Amino acid sequence: MTNTPIPTRGTGDVSLEYGDDRSDKEVFLQAAGLQKDPDPNKPRHVFIYWVNATLTGGTEVWDTTQLEPHGHWHQYHYPNALKVNSAERRRNQTISLGTFTSEQREQLLELAADVEYDELATESRVWMHNLLAKMVEEKLISLRLLSTIREEVPFQ
Numbered sequence: 001m002t003n004t005p006i007p008t009r010g011t012g013d014v015s016l017e018y019g020d021d022r023s024d025k026e027v028f029l030q031a032a033g034l035q036k037d038p039d040p041n042k043p044r045h046v047f048i049y050w051v052n053a054t055l056t057g058g059t060e061v062w063d064t065t066q067l068e069p070h071g072h073w074h075q076y077h078y079p080n081a082l083k084v085n086s087a088e089r090r091r092n093q094t095i096s097l098g099t100f101t102s103e104q105r106e107q108l109l110e111l112a113a114d115v116e117y118d119e120l121a122t123e124s125r126v127w128m129h130n131l132l133a134k135m136v137e138e139k140l141i142s143l144r145l146l147s148t149i150r151e152e153v154p155f156q
Contacts, residue, residue: 015079018053018061022102025050029128031093031153045069046128046153048097048112050105052081060086063105065112067127073119074127078109095149097141104140111135129155 032045047066054060062084067074100108111134117127132149135141 012082013077013080014061014083015052015063015081018081019079020050020052020063020081020102020105024099024101025105027097027100027105027108028089029095029097029132029149029153030088031095031125034091034093044153045124047124048108048128048131050100054086055083058086059083065109065131067117067122067124069124074117074122074124075119076112076115076117076127078112093153095152097135097145100140107138108135108140111138111140125153125155 027048027050029046029048045066047064047068049062049064052061052063060083061081064080064082065078066076066080068077068080112131115127115130115134129150132141132146136143136146
């Protein structure tokens with residue numbers, strides 16, 4: 001069953017309190033862990049985020065774009081702003097996609113909403129690869145950056 005994502009709020013979403021604004025922001029791709037697991041049966045979860053707010057105690061509010069795993073199925077959630085310890089950047093592989101205007105972030109979200117997936121079969125890394133390919137087509141990121149990401153965060 002292939003789905004065009006219907007955006008829904010993720011668990012723990014704080015976007016009403018800490019929503020995105022019109023400023024330019026650095027956008028990141030994050031892959032779970034600092035390196036890929038040699039076991040191909042242990043795929044890495046990947047997602048895109050930018051920081052909406054910096055709170056006390058090293059906590060940030062990340063506006064995330066991802067195909068979120070729920071046991072044996074996945075769902076696209078947006079809006080999905082989450083409170084995260086900024087140390088997560090050091091615990092996981094984080095790659096800058098560049099600085100995006102609010103219009104470019106909105107375009108990224110529109111592209112994400114258009115990426116079709118099978119909620120039982122599509123893994124987040126496959127969905128993300130498809131999203132990044134669309135971002136190259138729309139000139140949000142370069143083909144060179146996508147190639148670098150493919151090497152560092154294998155999608156297959």
